[in-house]
Amino acid sequence: MQTEYRDAFDDIERKWQERWKVDRVFEAPRLPSGRRFYCLEMLPYPSGRLHMGHVRNYSIGDAVARFQGMRGRQVLHPMGWDSFGLPAENAAIKHGTHPAQWTNENIVAMGAQLRRLGLSYDWTREIAAHRPDYYRWNQWFFLKMFERGLAYRSRRFVNWCGSCQTVLANEQVENGRCWRCDSIVGRTELDQWFFKITAYASELDSELDSMTGWPERVRVMQRNWIGKSEGAAIRFPILDGEGRPTGDALEVFTTRLDTIFGATFCVVAARHPILGRIPSDSGSRRRLDEFLRRIDARDVTRAGMEPEEKEGIDTGLRVRNPYNGEVLPVWTANFVLMEYGTGAIMAVPAHDERDFEFARKYGLPIRTVIAPAPPALPEVGSPSAAMIGDGVLVASGPYTGQDSATARQSMLGDGEKEGFARAMVQYRLLDWGISRQRYWGTPIPMIYCKRCGVVPVPEKDLPVVLPEDVPLTGVGGSPLARVTSFVETRCPVCGGPGRRETDTMDTFVDSSWYFYRYCDPRNDRSPFDPEVARAWFPIDLYVGGITHATLHLIYCRFFTKVLRDLGLVALDEPVKNLLCQGMVLKGGTAMSKSKGNTVDPDDMVQRYGADTTRLFTLFAAPPEKDLEWNEKGVEGCFRFLERVWRLFMPRASEIARAPLPAEEDGADQARRARLRRRVHQTIERVTTDIERRLHLNTPVAALMELLNEAQDFSRDADGADLPYLKEVGLNLALLLQPFAPHVSEELWTSLGGQGNAVRQAWPAPLARWRREEQVEIPVQVNGRLRGHLLAAPSISEAEALSQAQGDARVAVHLRGRPIRKTIYLPGKLLNIVLG
The missing domain is CATH 3.10.20.590 (Ubiquitin-like (UB roll))
Known part of the structure; x- marks a missing residue:
C-alpha cells in the first residue's frame, strides 16, 4: 500500500469507480420495494466541458443520494443530456460538422468527466433529448395537447432579422441588433405554435402556497411571473367623429376601479383592433404608422418588459367614461401590451406612477380622486407625484367619502347592474410560444394540406425524424424548409400532397418532462409506465440554479398538470423539495470564459483528486450560497484527506485485527471516554445537519474536528487503544461517504469493513456516548x-x-x-x- 495519499488518490479513485460499476451499486430497481428517494440534478447541455458550477451542483446531489441510500432508501439518481439547442447548430456552421456529431462527441467527453468524479449515477437510465427514441414522445405530447386544444397555431409578433431571414429569441438580440450579423432587429407577425399554459394559470399560482419545500425566493419569482391580478373589465363606449356612440365599446382591465373618476385618457396597445377604425388616408393613420415603425425598431431585448422611455400618440379616437360620462381621448403607447389584460387601460395619472410620468410628458390632465385616510388637505394645482395607495374617495360623484375597498365593490356592483362592468381575474403569464426556425430541435408533427388544412401526423408515423443532410448556413429561415425530401409528404387524411411543418420545438419542451422518462427510459410503447411513475414520484430533491425559476421550473409544473389530465401521473406537482445552489465565483464574480476566471475541473481532479475537488465545493459554503473559489481552500481539503490517510493507513492491518470496543468500554479512562463521546456526538451532528437541515458544509467541519480528536488520542496510543482507533476509523469512513466516497471506501475496507462502504447502513450514535460527559x-x-x-x-x-x-x-x-x-x-x- 502506498503510504502517501498524494501518490495513491488517482489509483484508489479509479479502482473504486470500476468496483462500483462491476457491482452495479447505483442501479435502481424498476419499482422500489420499500422506502424510496428520487434525487435529481438538472440535466446539463452537452457543451463539451464541465465547469465548476456543474461540479458543485452534481456533488450536492451526489452527497444527498449516497446519504439517503445508506439511510435505507432505494435511491433513483439518474443522468442525461439536454442535447438539442442552438449551440450545436452554430458549431456546425462554424466548424463544418453535423450537429449530431458535435453533440455525440461532447456527450462522450462530458460523460467521462462525470464518471471520473465518481458520481453515483444510474447510467443504465441515461437519456439524450436529440435521440429519436426520446423526442418521439415530445411529438406525442404535442399531438395529445393539440387534441385537447392546448396546442394551437396563431399569428403573433416576433423578433425578426431581415438579413438572416429568421426569428430570434430575446437572448439573441443585443442592443437591438442581431447577434449574428449585427443588423437592426424588428418585429414582424408570423404564424407560430403555442402551448396554452394559461389554461393552468390559476393552478400554477394557487399551488405555490403549498410548495413549502421550495425556496421562498423561487415561489415569489414564479408568483410575479404568473402575475395574478384581480380587478374589473369596464366597457367604455366608442364615439364617432360627431361624439355619438357607435354601438361598440373599448374594454379596459383595471385593478383600481376606485380611481375611475380620475381617468383622463385611455391607452391601447400598438396593435389593438380599435386602431383599425382610423381611416387609412388620414393624417392620424400616417402618424400612427410612423409611430409603430419607430417602436418596432426599439431594443427588442426589452420586448414584453417596461420600456425605459414611454412614448405614445393621440389616435384621434374618443370613448366615454361610463361612470361619469366624460369623453376621454384614446392614445396608443409602447408600455401597454396586447398580451396582457384586454390590451387597453384607463390612465389615472394622479394615482399611477407610470400614467403620471406619461401625463407630465405629454401635458395631459391629472385629477386627484383618492385622498389619504384620514383625508388630508388637497394639494393646490396638479399633484407633484402619484398617490398610489388606497385611501378615501374624493371628487368621485356618489362614491365620494367611501374607502377604496368599499368603493371598488360598490362600483363593480353598480356597473354589473348597468351591464358595462364585470369582475375579472387576469394573469401576466402568456401562452408558451414553442416554434423555432432552427434545425436542431424536435420537428413539430403537423402537415399542411390545401384540401384538409392543418393535419396532425398519425401517432403510428412517429417519430418524425430530423433529416441528416441539411444545409446549415444560419440565414434564410428554417433549414428544414430547404429539404424537399422532408417537406413534401402526403396528407394522412385525403392522401393528397402535403407539406410538413418546418419549425422545430423550443428546447424547453425537452426538459419539461425528462424526469419521468428516467423512470422507464427504454419504453417504446409509451413515454413511461404510469405505475412506475407513481412508484418513484414526486422528486424528493431537485438541485439546480435559480436562473431556471421562471422558465424551466414553470414549464415542468405545467407539463405535470397536462400529464395528470392525460392519466399518466397521479400528482399535481413534480418536485417536493427544490434546492437552488449558489454560483461558483472567482474574484467576486461568476466564472466565465469571457472574464478569464474559469477553473478547469479536470485540472483540479488531476492535481488533487475527485474527492478533494468535491469536498471543497461542499465545505466552502452552504449549498444555497455563492461559493468563492479559493485554491488554498482546495489545498486545505486535500490536507484533511492526507491526515486521514496518515493516521490510519500505515497501521491499517494492525487496526483491522483489533476488536471493536463494547458499548461500556472506555468509561474508566478519560481520554478513551472523550474520544468515544466525540465519535458518537459527531455521528448525531452529521446526521442531523444533512437530514433535517440539508447542510453539507457543517458536517465536513464536524469530521475535521473528529479527526483532530483522533490524532490527539493516537499520540499516546498503545496496543490496548487500537479498538478505539478502529471505532473512529470505521465510523469516519462511513461518515465520509457522501463527501469523499473513494477515501471512504478505501478506509472502510482497509480497517476491516466488509463490502462496499456505500452499501452499509448509516452509523447510529450510541445513546451512552452521544450525551455530554459529566x-x-x-x-x-x-x-x-x-x-x-x-x-x-x-x-x-x-x-x-x-x-x-x-x-x-x-x-x-x-x-x-x-x-x-x-x-x-x-x-x-x-x-x-x-x-
Whole structure:
C-alpha cells in the first residue's frame, strides 16, 4: 500500500469507480420495494466541458443520494443530456460538422468527466433529448395537447432579422441588433405554435402556497411571473367623429376601479383592433404608422418588459367614461401590451406612477380622486407625484367619502347592474410560444394540406425524424424548409400532397418532462409506465440554479398538470423539495470564459483528486450560497484527506485485527471516554445537519474536528487503544461517504469493513456516548465547600442552583436563609451567597 495519499488518490479513485460499476451499486430497481428517494440534478447541455458550477451542483446531489441510500432508501439518481439547442447548430456552421456529431462527441467527453468524479449515477437510465427514441414522445405530447386544444397555431409578433431571414429569441438580440450579423432587429407577425399554459394559470399560482419545500425566493419569482391580478373589465363606449356612440365599446382591465373618476385618457396597445377604425388616408393613420415603425425598431431585448422611455400618440379616437360620462381621448403607447389584460387601460395619472410620468410628458390632465385616510388637505394645482395607495374617495360623484375597498365593490356592483362592468381575474403569464426556425430541435408533427388544412401526423408515423443532410448556413429561415425530401409528404387524411411543418420545438419542451422518462427510459410503447411513475414520484430533491425559476421550473409544473389530465401521473406537482445552489465565483464574480476566471475541473481532479475537488465545493459554503473559489481552500481539503490517510493507513492491518470496543468500554479512562463521546456526538451532528437541515458544509467541519480528536488520542496510543482507533476509523469512513466516497471506501475496507462502504447502513450514535460527559462541580455556601454536583459542563446557572438546592448535603446549610446572589463559573464552580 502506498503510504502517501498524494501518490495513491488517482489509483484508489479509479479502482473504486470500476468496483462500483462491476457491482452495479447505483442501479435502481424498476419499482422500489420499500422506502424510496428520487434525487435529481438538472440535466446539463452537452457543451463539451464541465465547469465548476456543474461540479458543485452534481456533488450536492451526489452527497444527498449516497446519504439517503445508506439511510435505507432505494435511491433513483439518474443522468442525461439536454442535447438539442442552438449551440450545436452554430458549431456546425462554424466548424463544418453535423450537429449530431458535435453533440455525440461532447456527450462522450462530458460523460467521462462525470464518471471520473465518481458520481453515483444510474447510467443504465441515461437519456439524450436529440435521440429519436426520446423526442418521439415530445411529438406525442404535442399531438395529445393539440387534441385537447392546448396546442394551437396563431399569428403573433416576433423578433425578426431581415438579413438572416429568421426569428430570434430575446437572448439573441443585443442592443437591438442581431447577434449574428449585427443588423437592426424588428418585429414582424408570423404564424407560430403555442402551448396554452394559461389554461393552468390559476393552478400554477394557487399551488405555490403549498410548495413549502421550495425556496421562498423561487415561489415569489414564479408568483410575479404568473402575475395574478384581480380587478374589473369596464366597457367604455366608442364615439364617432360627431361624439355619438357607435354601438361598440373599448374594454379596459383595471385593478383600481376606485380611481375611475380620475381617468383622463385611455391607452391601447400598438396593435389593438380599435386602431383599425382610423381611416387609412388620414393624417392620424400616417402618424400612427410612423409611430409603430419607430417602436418596432426599439431594443427588442426589452420586448414584453417596461420600456425605459414611454412614448405614445393621440389616435384621434374618443370613448366615454361610463361612470361619469366624460369623453376621454384614446392614445396608443409602447408600455401597454396586447398580451396582457384586454390590451387597453384607463390612465389615472394622479394615482399611477407610470400614467403620471406619461401625463407630465405629454401635458395631459391629472385629477386627484383618492385622498389619504384620514383625508388630508388637497394639494393646490396638479399633484407633484402619484398617490398610489388606497385611501378615501374624493371628487368621485356618489362614491365620494367611501374607502377604496368599499368603493371598488360598490362600483363593480353598480356597473354589473348597468351591464358595462364585470369582475375579472387576469394573469401576466402568456401562452408558451414553442416554434423555432432552427434545425436542431424536435420537428413539430403537423402537415399542411390545401384540401384538409392543418393535419396532425398519425401517432403510428412517429417519430418524425430530423433529416441528416441539411444545409446549415444560419440565414434564410428554417433549414428544414430547404429539404424537399422532408417537406413534401402526403396528407394522412385525403392522401393528397402535403407539406410538413418546418419549425422545430423550443428546447424547453425537452426538459419539461425528462424526469419521468428516467423512470422507464427504454419504453417504446409509451413515454413511461404510469405505475412506475407513481412508484418513484414526486422528486424528493431537485438541485439546480435559480436562473431556471421562471422558465424551466414553470414549464415542468405545467407539463405535470397536462400529464395528470392525460392519466399518466397521479400528482399535481413534480418536485417536493427544490434546492437552488449558489454560483461558483472567482474574484467576486461568476466564472466565465469571457472574464478569464474559469477553473478547469479536470485540472483540479488531476492535481488533487475527485474527492478533494468535491469536498471543497461542499465545505466552502452552504449549498444555497455563492461559493468563492479559493485554491488554498482546495489545498486545505486535500490536507484533511492526507491526515486521514496518515493516521490510519500505515497501521491499517494492525487496526483491522483489533476488536471493536463494547458499548461500556472506555468509561474508566478519560481520554478513551472523550474520544468515544466525540465519535458518537459527531455521528448525531452529521446526521442531523444533512437530514433535517440539508447542510453539507457543517458536517465536513464536524469530521475535521473528529479527526483532530483522533490524532490527539493516537499520540499516546498503545496496543490496548487500537479498538478505539478502529471505532473512529470505521465510523469516519462511513461518515465520509457522501463527501469523499473513494477515501471512504478505501478506509472502510482497509480497517476491516466488509463490502462496499456505500452499501452499509448509516452509523447510529450510541445513546451512552452521544450525551455530554459529566463533571463534578463544587458547590459552596458563603464560600465554604458543602457538596458537589455531577452534571454536564454546559449546565446553566439556574439548573445548577436547582440541582444544588435538591442535594441534602447542601440544603441543610440553606434552611431559613434567603439567597442574596449566586456566583457561577460554568461547569467549574457554584457559590451560593446567603443574606
